[in-house]
Amino acid sequence: MFELHIGELAELYALGELDPSERAAVDAHIAGCMQCLRRVGEAEETLLALERGVLAQPTPELLDRRMRFGASPRRYAAYALAAAAGLVLGILTMLPGYLRPAGPPQAPLLAMINSHFNHAQFAAVGSTKAPGAKVIYARDRSWLYILADGSEHYAVYAINGTASTRLGDLQPGGSTSALYVARAPAANAVELRDGATVVERAALR
Amino acid sequence: MRDSALERAFAERQSWGYEAAYRRFGARMYTTALRVLADRGAAQDCVHEVMLHLWKRGDAYQPERGALEAFLVTCSRNRALERLRSAGRQSDAMRRAATSDESEELVADPIERERIARAIDALPAAQAQTIRFAYFKGMTLAETASALGEPVGTIKSRLSAALRTLRGSLVTADV
């Protein structure tokens, strides 16, 4: 595709202005050309310098405050999950094979790494005080991972039209509670229930 | 300062490298995505998707490319742009982001802002205008081209030249 090197496509690549076929061609070229790889890296470093001048990085205090008291507390679940992913990755690969635990929590992480997934936020039903929660699920619906703030043991139901199936209960661990469902039934929504009361619901796309 | 041990660990797909990179650079990745998307939750999802995608791919980064932080922040920005554009929204979100309550809490160091403003002012006028539209306002190449009444190809060349010149004035040895 290129006569010799990628030229100005290096900067356009870093800026996210190439279409997918051009991106793939640049990826293939820089895998074997140190000169162009470096030119892409230089463009990325320039973008970082520009970003630093546009918005400051949130301080740890601000992030912490937002996670606990911010306008979107339910998003805390995303942080918790990403942090858990980092930790699980770390622990898993540092342990010798025979010491690696077989059950969760790495099951949801491995499922996420190995398949395409979507996210959906739970929305409170009625005026109940619903904790922030999200569901991450395989696009083919082969698994679901529900994560909520706090340590409530809410029951998790898969809703399919008018039918509902109890999948299990959220299991508290640290500041969040979670449930991983390895073989989820067909569903267009997931509900968290406290006894007979529906606390919150997430629609699956 | 670049951390060569961390960069090597990340390149070799060692898990501690991913974890440390997430802790060190996650906040900057988030801020960058937030500026594009103007949605805290979407920005967080974006960072999370980038880290998982890179872990899956395993070979996307090597230290010879440049600073790991720059690579990750660029990945985050590009993922955010993809989300924005696939959602059919254009650059409105970025214009909104510039005035959202959150970005007020995140105003950059005034000295840093001033340094960048001066570097951009020092560019040839056409390049400065192009980078203001295409980068800071988040306009697409087509939008920038029509706003400036120039062909897209000209806009591309100007953006590329502007970035290379800015590198000289902004990027110091300790990226």
Ligand SMILES: [Zn+2]
């Ligand atoms: Zn080349």
